[in-house]
Each structure stands twice: as structure tokens, then as C-alpha cells.
Amino acid sequence: MSVSDPLLKRFKGLVLLLRNEKEPIRDHNSFLQQFSETLEEIFRRGLKHFVFLAEPGAIFGFNKRDYWNWIESLPDVLNVQTINPALTLAVSTVKNCKKVKTNQGRGRLFIRFALARKSLHLPVKYIHTNTTLLEYWYDPNSSIIGNEILSEIFLSLLEETKQIIFNLNIKNSSFLDETWTIPVYKQFEFVPCRDLGIHLSYIKGRAVVAAVDIGSVAAEDNKIETGDVLDELYGVSLNGVRKGQLQTITADFSRFRANYLVKYVGRVDVGEYGGVAVIENGIQEVLRNASDIEKQEVYFELGETDVTVTLKNSCKVLLKHSYTEISSCGRRVDSVDFFAYIAGETSCSLAKKFVCYVFEAACDEESKTILCAIAQGFGRTHWFV
Numbered sequence: 542m543s544v545s546d547p548l549l550k551r552f553k554g555l556v557l558l559l560r561n562e563k564e565p566i567r568d569h570n571s572f573l574q575q576f577s578e579t580l581e582e583i584f585r586r587g588l589k590h591f592v593f594l595a596e597p598g599a600i601f602g603f604n605k606r607d608y609w610n611w612i613e614s615l616p617d618v619l620n621v622q623t624i625n626p627a628l629t630l631a632v633s634t635v636k637n638c639k640k641v642k643t644n645q646g647r648g649r650l651f652i653r654f655a656l657a658r659k660s661l662h663l664p665v666k667y668i669h670t671n672t673t674l675l676e677y678w679y680d681p682n683s684s685i686i687g688n689e690i691l692s693e694i695f696l697s698l699l700e701e702t703k704q705i706i707f708n709l710n711i712k713n714s715s716f717l718d719e720t721w722t723i724p725v726y727k728q729f730e731f732v733p734c735r736d737l738g739i740h741l742s743y744i745k746g747r748a749v750v751a752a753v754d755i756g757s758v759a760a761e762d763n764k765i766e767t768g769d770v771l772d773e774l775y776g777v778s779l780n781g782v783r784k785g786q787l788q789t790i791t792a793d794f795s796r797f798r799a800n801y802l803v804k805y806v807g808r809v810d811v812g813e814y815g816g817v818a819v820i821e822n823g824i825q826e827v828l829r830n831a832s833d834i835e836k837q838e839v840y841f842e843l844g845e846t847d848v849t850v851t852l853k854n855s856c857k858v859l860l861k862h863s864y865t866e867i868s869s870c871g872r873r874v875d876s877v878d879f880f881a882y883i884a885g886e887t888s889c890s891l892a893k894k895f896v897c898y899v900f901e902a903a904c905d906e907e908s909k910t911i912l913c914a915i916a917q918g919f920g921r922t923h924w925f926v
Contacts, residue, residue, distance in 0.1 A: 544791050546685060546691055546694075548579065548583055548586065548642060548685065549583070549685060549691060549694055549695060549698070550788065551579055552583060552698060552793055553577075554776040555572060555575060555576040555579055556576075556698055556701050556702060556705075557649045558572050559572055559573075559576060559677060559702075559705050560701070560704060560705055564707075565706040565707070565708040565796075566706065566707045566708065567708050567709065567710075567718060568709055568710055568713060570722040570724075571659070572802075573723075574721050574722060574723070577649070577653075577721050578721050580652055580661075580787055581608075581648070581649065581652070581721075583685050583686070584608040584648070584686070585607070585608060586683065586684050586685050586686075587680040587681075587682070587683035587685070587686070587687055588607075588608060588679060588680075588684065589677065589679065589680060590606050590676055590677075590678070592717055601842045603865075605643065605644055605645070606644060607644040607645050607648050608648050609635075609644045609645075609647045609648035609651060610644060611664075611668065611674065611677075612632065612648070612651060612664045612677045613632050613635070613636065613647070614674070615628065615632070615664060615668070616628065616629050616632055618666055618671060618674055619670070619671065619780065620675070624667065625660065625663050627658055627660040627663065628660060628663040628664065628667070630658070631634070631651055631654050631658060631660055632651070633653050633723065634654055634711075635647050635650050635651045635654065638714065638778075639777075639778040639780065640705060640712075640715040640717075640772075640778045640780045641714055641715075641717055641718055641780075642718055642780065642781060643718045644715070645717075645718060645799060646717040646718035646719075649714075649717040649721065650711070650714050650717055653707075653709050653711060653714070653717075654711055654776060655710050656705075656707040657707045657708070657711065659703040660703075660704060661699050661915075662696060662699035662700050662702075662703070665686060665692065665695065665696050665699060666696060669692065676846070679893060694720070701924065710723075710726055712726065712773070713726040713772075713870065715770075715772050715778070715779075715780040718925030724770075724785075726772070727764075727907070729764050730766070736757070736758075737757060737758050737759045737765075738754035738756075738757020738758055738759045738760060739752070739753050739757070739759045740752040740753075740754075741763055741771070741787070743782065743783065743784045746780060746781040746782060746783075747770050747779075747780070747782070747841060748770065748779050748782050748787065749768065749769070749770055749771075750765055750767055750768060750769045750770070750771070751767065751768065752767060753765055753767060754765065766920045774787065774790055775913075776791060777790050786791045787800070795863050798811060799838055800841070800842045800843075801840070801841045801842075801843075801902070801907065801911055802838065802839075802840060802841075802853065802903075803838075803839060803841045803901060803902050803903070803907075803911075804836040804837065804838055804839070804900060804901040805836065805837045805838075805839045805850060805859065805860075805898075805899075805900055806827055806828065806835075806836055806879065806899040806900060806901055807827040807830065807831045807835065807899055808827065808829045808896050808897060808898050808899065809826045809827050809896070809897050809899075810894070810895075810896055810897075811823050811883060811895050811896065811897050812894075812895065813893055813894065813895065814895065815868030815869060815883040815884070815885055815889060815892065815895030816868065816869055816883075817869040817870075817871055818899065819869075819895075820869060820870070820871040820872070820881055820883065820897070821871075821873050823881055823883065823899065824872065824873050824876065824881050824899050825873065826881065826897075827881075827897065827899040828876065828899070830898020831854065831899075836901065837852060837853075837859075838852075838853040839851060839852055839853055839859060839900075840853060841900060841911065843911070843914045843915065843918065845918075846863055846864060846918075847861060847862060847863040847864060847918075848860070848862050848864070848867065848882070848915065848918070849861045850898075860898060862882075862884040864888075864915075864918040865888045866885055866887065866888060866889055866892070867882050867883070867884045867889065867915065867918075868884065868885060868889035868892070868895060869883045869885050870882035870883070870912050870915045870916065871912065872908055873907075877905045877909075878901055878902050878903075878904060878905060878908055878909060879899060879900065879901050879902075879908070880899075880900055880902060880908040880911060880912050881897050881898060881899045881900065882897075882898055882915055883895050883896065883897045883898070884896060885899065
């Protein structure tokens with residue numbers, strides 16, 4: 542094989558193009574797909590034991606093997622004490638992702654994750670430390686990774702990619718089993734309601750929007766349109782979803798503890814408007830003036846009709862608001878352990894004075910669960926998580 546391999550030459554040109562980009566490389570970059578496809582072609586060149594078909598999935602229960610299989614084996618094959626934690630994290634993240642179902646999809650997700658974390662050079666570097674593994678997976682006469690000289694050139698180019706900022710949406714991975722084309726990914730948060738107003742068709746494990754009711758929550762500002770694919774609900778992947786599963790996911794998420802031990806941070810008057818738009822500033826204002834000493838441990842109880850906050854030490858009721866008085870709830874994206882709700886002096890539709898009450902949960906997931914539980918308690922009031 543010539544040292545001037547045309548595939549490596551193409552890859553080098555794409556690396557140079559991306560390095561010359563003035564902005565971080567995002568999913569819509571015009572060179573990204575060709576760059577990714579070329580990378581994958583290099584990983585597959587001369588790969589032994591490679592079984593691949595255009596259609597994703599398994600044949601007679603056999604999961605097709607791909608370059609991902611040797612990559613995922615590295616943490617187990619190599620000395621755990623010497624392997625870079627970045628590689629272990631990347632492999633673990635891909636293994637735990639429910640949005641990819643095939644080895645092809647997992648390999649592609651690994652490439653995207655590793656590019657974003659500047660660690661794509663690591664698997665190529667490590668496979669060359671284990672001759673048995675390298676010879677098992679790659680033919681030295683037809684591969685790039687299995688060839689001593691070409692692999693060094695490839696590794697140097699991968700080192701170059703560390704100088705490129707890849708700002709990729711790793712959550713946007715549900716179609717990697719089928720294609721390198723990255724679809725437009727949008728995330729919406731809706732007011733709590735009984736019916737979003739969307740009708741779904743289930744096509745090859747995808748929840749596709751077949752129709753949107755006029756005037757419904759989903760139709761506001763054309764957020765959801767016919768033909769959109771629902772990718773995730775409550776943080777649960779919908780890739781491979783079957784008819785009826787959405788109701789199960791919603792029911793499962795609705796089950797929560799009614800009583801939480803949290804810290805009450807403080808309160809701030811927010812004026813005559815109690816909508817979700819003032820949540821972030823309200824939390825910021827309270828945190829600016831609060832200290833750890835002033836925080837009080839309280840029980841945050843979610844009842845059928847109201848929220849009750851009780852001091853842990855004295856069992857004294859500190860706050861009590863019915864859901865009709867609560868106008869909004871939410872948290873800041875940069876302080877996700879802290880959450881807040883805003884309540885008026887009377888029913889929020891009539892109130893003229895609103896107060897933001899801020900709390901600190903034990904963790905991100907707990908604050909999210911509490912907010913979703915509050916949202917279930919009041920009707921059509923704005924909230925976000």
C-alpha cells in the first residue's frame with residue numbers, strides 16, 4: 542500500500558477545512574458529514590470480522606460487528622490503571638445510550654462524543670499497544686489502522702482534530718443507526734395540560750406526528766408540525782417506541798415521592814407579573830443575597846391541592862400555597878439544583894403581587910422531579926425544567 546493513501550489524503554484535506562472554520566463546528570456544518578463518513582471509512586478499511594448491511598438491526602438475532610466492537614473492548618482488555626479516563630467515559634456513555642440500537646450507531650455516536658471531548662485519537666493509540674488485538678481486528682496489508690506507517694499518519698491527523706472545537710449535540714443521535722445525516726433537533730417545554738393536541742403514527746419504531754390540532758398547546762407558534770419525529774419524553778428515548786408506550790412512560794414519570802427534604806434559600810418580591818420569564822432573575826436575586834448559614838432544612842410536601850413547606854426541626858408550617866395561587870415554577874440552567882415557584886396573594890389569575898420562593902434540592906434529578914410534580918398540580922401555568 543502506498544504511503545500516500547488517497548483516503549488519508551482526503552481526510553487530511555477535510556481536517557484542514559474544519560481547522561480553517563472561524564466558528565465552532567456544529568451539526569449543520571457543510572463539511573461535517575463528509576468528515577464523519579471519511580473517518581468511518583478509515584476505521585472500516587481492512588477491518589476483519591466485519592459484518593454490515595444497509596438495514597439496521599440484527600439478522601436472526603445476530604448483532605452485526607463493526608469498529609465499535611474493538612473500541613468498546615479496550616477498557617476491559619487494557620490495564621484500567623493506565624487507560625485514559627476520557628476513553629472510559631466515552632465508551633460508557635455510548636453503552637448507556639438508549640437512542641442507538643446497532644453497532645453502527647454506537648460507533649458513530651462514539652466518534653461524535655470523542656470529537657467533542659478531544660479524545661478520538663485514544664482508541665487508535667491504545668490498539669497499537671496490544672498487538673494481539675490489532676492483528677485480530679485489522680489486516681496490515683489492506684487497512685490504515687493496521688499498517689505501521691499509515692496508522693502513524695492517521696494518528697497525527699487525529700491529534701490535529703484536538704485543535705478543532707466540535708460543538709455537537711450529542712443528544713441528537715437517534716438516526717445514527719441509519720445515516721450520518723444529522724436532523725434538525727429542537728427541544729420544547731409546554732405548559733402542563735391534559736392533551737398536547739398531537740396525533741401520532743408509529744413508523745419503524747418512530748413516533749411521527751400525523752396531525753396537530755388547531756389552537757392546541759403543541760400548535761402554539763408552530764412548535765410541533767406534521768412530520769416531526771418525537772425523540773424524547775421526560776428524558777426517556779422514544780427510539781423504538783411502540784403504540785401505547787407513551788402512555789406508560791407518562792404514567793411512570795408521574796409516580797413521585799410526596800415529601801422531599803430540601804433547603805429553603807429565601808424569597809423575593811417580583812411585582813405584578815408572576816410568569817415563567819421572571820423565574821431566572823428571581824432565583825439569581827435570592828442566591829445573590831443568601832448564604833449557607835441562612836438556608837433552612839424543610840420538608841417540601843406536594844399534596845393533592847397545595848404545596849406545604851414545613852421546618853424540619855420544629856415542624857412549623859413555613860409556607861402553604863394552593864396550586865391555584867402558584868403562577869409558575871422552574872429553575873436556572875446554570876444552577877439546576879435550585880428550583881423555585883412563584884405564587885400570588887390569591888388565585889394567580891387575580892393576584893396583583895407575586896413572590897418567588899427559592900429552594901435547593903439534593904441533586905439535579907430531584908429538583909426536576911419536584912418541578913414536574915408541581916406542574917401536574919396546577920392547570921395551564923407556565924413552567925420549564
